Amino acid sequence: MHTRPADPGATPHILQVGQDRRGRWMVQENHGLIEGVFISRDAALHFARLERHAFPGATVELVSAPLTSTLAA
Numbered sequence: 079m080h081t082r083p084a085d086p087g088a089t090p091h092i093l094q095v096g097q098d099r100r101g102r103w104m105v106q107e108n109h110g111l112i113e114g115v116f117i118s119r120d121a122a123l124h125f126a127r128l129e130r131h132a133f134p135g136a137t138v139e140l141v142s143a144p145l146t147s148t149l150a151a
Contacts, residue, residue: 091133093126095119096141104145107133113149 092108098115103122105114112129116122126138 091136093129093133093136093138094141094145095122095126095138096143096145098147099144104147105129106145106148107136110148113147115147 089109091111093112094104094106094108096104098104103116103119105112105116105122105126107113107129112132114122114125116125123138123140130136130138
């Protein structure tokens with residue numbers, strides 16, 4: 079998992095939950111402020127919902143397009 083301080087002037091935050099091309103479940107914040115890889119869809123959704131507190135007004139969205147890790151290949 080990777081986190082960086084939020085930019086207060088940024089557009090609304092979205093915590094995207096989906097799979098990468100290898101089938102791993104991921105959570106990514108749309109500004110690149112957070113990313114994590116999880117063992118299941120439920121674990122990823124649970125993490126995303128818990129992390130909403132760090133991003134006021136953030137939404138959690140389940141995405142169908144493959145996510146691409148910015149941290150690992």
